[in-house]
Amino acid sequence: MKRAYENQKEDPMRHISKTAIMVFAMAAATTAFAVGCAAPLRTEASSSGIRAAEEVGAAKVPQASLHLQLAKEELDQAKGLAGSNEKERAVSMLSRAEADAELAVALSREDAEKAEARAAVDRVRQFRQQNK
Amino acid sequence: MKTNSLLIAVACAGVFTSCAATVPFELVNAREAYRRASTGPAAIAAPAELHVANYALAEAEQSFQRDPDSYRTRDLAYVAERKAQLAEATASIANQQKSQAQAKNDYQAAQGKVVAKTKQDLSQTRSALAASERSGEATAERLSAEKDARAAADQRAADALAALAKLAAVKDEARGMVITLSGSVLFASNQATLLPEARTRLDQVSDVLLTTRERKLTVEGHTDSQGSVNFNLDLSQRRADAVRNYLVERGYQGDLIQAHGLGKGRPIADNGSAEGRANNRRVEIIIEHDSRTSNP
Numbered sequence: 001m002k003r004a005y006e007n008q009k010e011d012p013m014r015h016i017s018k019t020a021i022m023v024f025a026m027a028a029a030t031t032a033f034a035v036g037c038a039a040p041l042r043t044e045a046s047s048s049g050i051r052a053a054e055e056v057g058a059a060k061v062p063q064a065s066l067h068l069q070l071a072k073e074e075l076d077q078a079k080g081l082a083g084s085n086e087k088e089r090a091v092s093m094l095s096r097a098e099a100d101a102e103l104a105v106a107l108s109r110e111d112a113e114k115a116e117a118r119a120a121v122d123r124v125r126q127f128r129q130q131n132k
Numbered sequence: 133m134k135t136n137s138l139l140i141a142v143a144c145a146g147v148f149t150s151c152a153a154t155v156p157f158e159l160v161n162a163r164e165a166y167r168r169a170s171t172g173p174a175a176i177a178a179p180a181e182l183h184v185a186n187y188a189l190a191e192a193e194q195s196f197q198r199d200p201d202s203y204r205t206r207d208l209a210y211v212a213e214r215k216a217q218l219a220e221a222t223a224s225i226a227n228q229q230k231s232q233a234q235a236k237n238d239y240q241a242a243q244g245k246v247v248a249k250t251k252q253d254l255s256q257t258r259s260a261l262a263a264s265e266r267s268g269e270a271t272a273e274r275l276s277a278e279k280d281a282r283a284a285a286d287q288r289a290a291d292a293l294a295a296l297a298k299l300a301a302v303k304d305e306a307r308g309m310v311i312t313l314s315g316s317v318l319f320a321s322n323q324a325t326l327l328p329e330a331r332t333r334l335d336q337v338s339d340v341l342l343t344t345r346e347r348k349l350t351v352e353g354h355t356d357s358q359g360s361v362n363f364n365l366d367l368s369q370r371r372a373d374a375v376r377n378y379l380v381e382r383g384y385q386g387d388l389i390q391a392h393g394l395g396k397g398r399p400i401a402d403n404g405s406a407e408g409r410a411n412n413r414r415v416e417i418i419i420e421h422d423s424r425t426s427n428p
Binding site for chain 2: 067088089092093095096099100102103106107109110113114116117120121123124127128131
């Protein structure tokens with residue numbers, strides 16, 4: 001009688017362990033699948049920012065050129081991090097690239113506006129001198 | 133009791149460690165960049181961009197509180213610094229555009245002044261030109277009147293010559309128009325006093341000459357070859373003076389008439405015959421060609 005009861009106690013524990021193992025295995029497999037099929041890194045914002053900086057001539061303005069170069073390097077680093085499955089780090093690195101590209105555009109514009117302002121002031125001075 | 137003390141010690145160590153965490157240089161730079169931007173022109177010229185920079189810095193600070201040394205904190209701080217720099221650049225752009233607009237206004241104002249002055253100068257020039265044109269018209273009128281007067285004078289001279297030709301021998305020579313009056317008509321033999329009929333003749337001649345009173349005249353006295361040189365020179369001079377003085381009495385301007393006695397030095401006929409000697413005894417009145425003396 002006692003032996004029969006002890007046998008009954010051992011059978012439920014074995015059943016639970018097998019179930020747990022199966023559930024865990026399925027969860028692990030699902031996770032691995034999910035990780036393996038992760039969405040690609042969204043680099044459009046950084047890339048378009050870099051293109052915009054190039055189009056406004058940032059490469060010709062020293063400070064702007066520096067930030068344009070940084071943006072490009074950061075974009076490459078982000079891609080590398082994404083390739084190493086470090087997606088969150090890659091996304092964070094992309095934010096750097098976007099910020100540098102945006103600043104490169106602004107510095108290039110600032111340089112152009114300074115030049116135009118200087119030219120406008122010079123034009124007034126020359127006109128006044130010629131018409132004294 | 134012992135377990136509690138151990139836990140308290142571990143908790144204090146944790147707090148101490150987080151307080152002593154090194155601030156990443158990205159966050160240091162971001163704080164400084166924001167401080168500079170917020171105390172500069174960006175506060176007025178780029179408030180929206182400055183607000184974004186402030187927000188980005190706050191995010192970085194929060195991340196630093198949660199996880200001081202994480203890549204996320206450093207990246208957020210890096211971005212915050214860039215946002216502050218962006219605010220400064222945006223403010224600079226706005227100020228440069230203001231300078232351009234001001235310079236443009238200054239240029240237009242300067243142009244306006246020049247245009248106004250040019251208009252004024254143009255108006256003055258037009259007035260001066262109009263005055264000049266009026267003056268020119270007056271000059272043209274004056275010139276025309278002078279031309280008419282000269283033409284009238286020339287006509288009078290031509291009429292005078294035609295009249296003279298009826299009174300005396302008139303010949304146009306290089307030295308002038310020469311009116312020859314016979315000496316026997318004017319003077320008695322060896323005399324220098326005008327005969328009464330000479331005065332009548334000279335009245336007629338002087339009437340004609342007075343129509344051309346602007347001309348210079350030269351009166352020359354000539355004799356034949358009889359008598360001495362000195363006698364003839366003296367006689368011819370006195371006769372020339374007599375004719376000159378009579379013309380001046382008649383109204384001809386004295387400083388326009390000269391008198392010369394040439395004696396027998398310029399015969400126009402052969403002194404070997406009586407007729408020739410009569411012809412040589414003469415007075416010539418020469419009206420100079422180009423003499424244009426002004427009337428008093």
